[in-house]
Amino acid sequence: MAMPHQDEPTSSSRIDPINPKIYPVPLSPQFPPISKQIELSRAMSASSKSSLFALSIKDILYEDEWLIAVNKPQGIYCDTVLSSVASFLAHSHGVSQEIKVSLPELHLANRLDRDTSGVTIITKSHKVASKLVKAFTDHKVKKTYIALCIGSAPKWKKITIRSGHGRSKFGAWRVYAASDVGRTLPGGSVVRDMETSFQVLSVNGKGSLKDVSEFTNDEGNSIVVEEKAMKEDVVMEDEIVVRAYPRSGRTHQIRLHCQYLGISIRGDVKYEGVYEWKGKTYDAHELHAESLSLEHPITSLQVVIRAPLPLWANQALQL
Template sequence: MLSEGVGSKIHLHLANRLDRDTSGVMIITKCKIVAGKLTRMFQNRRAKKTYVALCIGPRPTWDEVYIETGHGRSRWGAWRVYAHEDIGRKLPEKATVKDMSTRFMLISINGKKVSGCCCDENHCERIIAVKHQTYKNVPAYGDEVLLRAYPLSGRTHQIRLHCQFFGLPLLGDVKYGGPLVWKGRTYEAHALHAESISFRHPITDAALCLLAPLPEWATSD
């Protein structure tokens, strides 16, 4: 792509963003109009994304789960999970609590694949956060839990916050309770990977699915 612009200026435009330490799929266009159309597509939830996360904690009681919570900043300015009933509540700086929902599927425990996932969002367990149940801030220990996440909204730190809520913080995610050191190794980045994005091309309407190769921590046994 860049070779086409030798001797001329190329203006690239980001259509989506990832957290600083998150790896995976990013879309960069050479056309500002296309980038704008893609950004609106993501904002209107007309694109499907999958993420893979390596968490540390006790084995979940579910193989698949759909979670609905609120999302907003705390009084100290940090992003946090709110109860579902708080959606619409006024916050400082003219902000409000917004909806945040994610479907999770259990992939493996300590490197051993889990069977029995139906992969049907209409048949998975449903969790709605209520008052006084907004997060589980517990020490990170236990099993290595590999999850696939399907975010249905696009909130800041969404998957990281929902994993913290479950008591399954991401490996290396010290901001939300994850361990910096695990099995003698220091992790300087959280274990979250943007695996895929599926959408219709904003000009041709062709169905597209962009995949990023999985990192080592998501493929090793």
């Protein structure tokens, strides 16, 4: 069941009375009021789960002397994974707790939202961290995600959406017009570019898990966002599994673009995803960081790291 959201503020509320300035207008809605209560409950649950979390060998996707890649579980904070890696390495390499401080300096190369599962890379030195962070910043790391969405089955099989991205006056991440990129927002930040390609894998269990392929910009449809999305009068309640190829690395990017396309991720209450579905209540959104492809920061070899699909994705794809 979709939840109503708060009305958009009036245009006058977007003008700073001390330093009058008209700011870009967000094209996606604010968080639904009920999402605050649900998110607080989820955060408390995640804190409890994270306090008990310990990394095991089955969570390790890749390791060498410079990197370690982990399949982060849903509902666990990235910082918890980072601290667990230190304990895991100490134990696996026979290092006692007393001298664990001598372990390599660990850094999160990429971060996932609390409820997003999948590939998380931790570097083992400052030098490797700086190189890998630069690779992410320069968009040289290719990423794919799997999401289970609810809405009307898309008429497209592949699509690319380009928009602006930024924080609104109320602190929420929102979609902005592509033409607003570079404009100043309340608080001094600016609208940044955001681009994601999507591929439909299945609708209501009909479809298949296709191999990850190179997705060129001239494939499928293309949307350049300049106005609010037009919602269909009759919204079907289809279960749609998509693979997302983010071209940029903006906060909540895939979640925002799914919302704009009218196929919000199941359980994603911040972005109009259903909280209850077919008699079940969902305590997290269903988004999974499926793969990362990158040039190794030391060896320069191409490395592809994949995380096994979670249960909800296997069920939806009927694997």
